[in-house]
Amino acid sequence: MEVDREAAGFFVNSKDGVDDLIITPMGQNLFDDASPGLNNFLSIGQYNRENQSFTIGNTVYSFTKWFHTHPGANREGFGYVDPSSGDKNASKYFCLDGLIFGGRGGIGAICSDGK
């Protein structure tokens, strides 16, 4: 997992039972702000918050978790695994548990209720 720059996305199961990972484009993101990339991704498909499914074209994916990275292990103030308030809000919005991959090597977790 690249953690020098921020990345975000979703762990998914397709209807075919194939596990996959969708990583959203993050080029325009600032540190510790996953929103633009995720919003861009969500804008190309249709996310159903009631059953955590996402449709692109004719393919329906079941989302199991979302994630993003807190990059910058060598920059003071970045790289930690504690979720920001925006991260907690994202988990509540998606109704999904979230994972944070810190640039210092740790993994943080967020419950779907934002706690």
Ligand SMILES: [Zn+2]
């Ligand atoms: Zn974050």
